[in-house]
Amino acid sequence: MSDRPHLLLVDDERSIREPLAQYLSRNGFRVTAVDSAAEARVRLNANAIDLVILDIMMPGEDGLSLCRHIRETSEIPVILLTAKSEETDRIVGLEMGADDYVLKPFSPRELVARIKVIFRRVASGGQRVTAPDGATYAFAGWLLKSQERTLVDSEGVSLPLSTAEYNLMLAFATRPNQVLSRDQLLDITQGREANAFDRAIDNQISRLRKKIEPDPKNPTLIKTVWGGGYTLSAEVRKL
């Protein structure tokens, strides 16, 4: 986890969402605030989220459903916000995998305290681009082995990747055919924000292409999206 943990705040009520996002920002967190579960799913995929704060009551998909989804697909901690005082709902939330809940109306200060408690617990294991244990991704004749952190070509020859190259490759392999901006890639691979005129990602892309593209000048795998970022254009199978 980077210096400033990245929180995803999901609440449909603007009057809660915006001031809370501001408060959390002032307290040392990076905050992405969205107003629906659907938007939250997009952000979970695109960014490296360290913790989710989730309103239970929302139009469309509700918080409990999203919470279940998060728990099934990742280890990201979840704090539920609930206006309901009914005990059963809160307990259902905990049993569903939420790490904590906070009753509305709550004090922002208490929420921050609870967030810190969770990070204190998590601090030992958490790492950013963790691939599911031992997963292998197959695309375009390559095998990306997350356990060995290497690429293997169709003839079984192993190609060593540096740490940054591996992180980048994994970011693409888990999000094939998705355009990822430089900001997103920085966030995913290193959990940091871009400083002005940051060409770090460009450079890594260049180095990666030299390793995996048949003709690095005419990339067929990692394509440039002008003004947008990069995308891995290949079908990826997870083994």
Add this chain to the structure above:
Amino acid sequence: MSDRPHLLLVDDERSIREPLAQYLSRNGFRVTAVDSAAEARVRLNANAIDLVILDIMMPGEDGLSLCRHIRETSEIPVILLTAKSEETDRIVGLEMGADDYVLKPFSPRELVARIKVIFRRVASGGQRVTAPDGATYAFAGWLLKSQERTLVDSEGVSLPLSTAEYNLMLAFATRPNQVLSRDQLLDITQGREANAFDRAIDNQISRLRKKIEPDPKNPTLIKTVWGGGYTLSAEVRKL
């Protein structure tokens, strides 16, 4: 932690303590119930406590004081019970190192849910080298025998490890494919903090690689994660 986690319940009011202890027992926990902070200190020393449930308001030494003591001397999680509804007290508790608090009157079912949340967290990321219980770990053609503190290769040849090397190897074997920072490794293997420019772990890694890597210059087992630490890239079976 054994199958049935051992809880220490500290509350001076018998009308709460005894029924609650019973309820917790019926829900899969071993429970030691005491009525004072002093008694709690004795039990903490004498028994292997996995979690403490602590009333804040008690005659004599109060819960907050005991909580601070626990946090200073161990990693045992603490849940505070508090009758006070004042926000500040609860937050002070959290900031003092408690893992959670529950407001009186609370439902036992909710308390159990919260206990389980904490154990779930601890189980995934917990520190500490697991006690040498005579287990053997098999990975990449090696056997790490915790009883003999040696590595045995596929031909049965035994390779002696020094203490530090063994601790390091065990730390990896119990956390395969996890990136462990130098800080974590120092903490796990020696329980100490890194001082600035601490290269002790680097050196141990280097020595360990020379012993177990086919080609120490191109490590395939213990890999470097740039800016992150090291990881054991292998499938580990516990025998």
Add this chain to the structure above:
DNA sequence: CCTGTCTGTCATGGGTTGTTCATGGTTGGA
């Protein structure tokens, strides 16, 4: 007390990554 092993510290060298910058490609409008 001596000796050998173990382990932390230091210094040096090498690898990896971020930044800068000149160059060339892409885009949209004239």
Add this chain to the structure above:
DNA sequence: TCCAACCATGAACAACCCATGACAGACAGG
């Protein structure tokens, strides 16, 4: 079609991080 503005590329460089040999203090066994 041409041009200006913008953007991407990749080489060169600098900063940073890591690997490892040498050394010395700590420690245990004789």
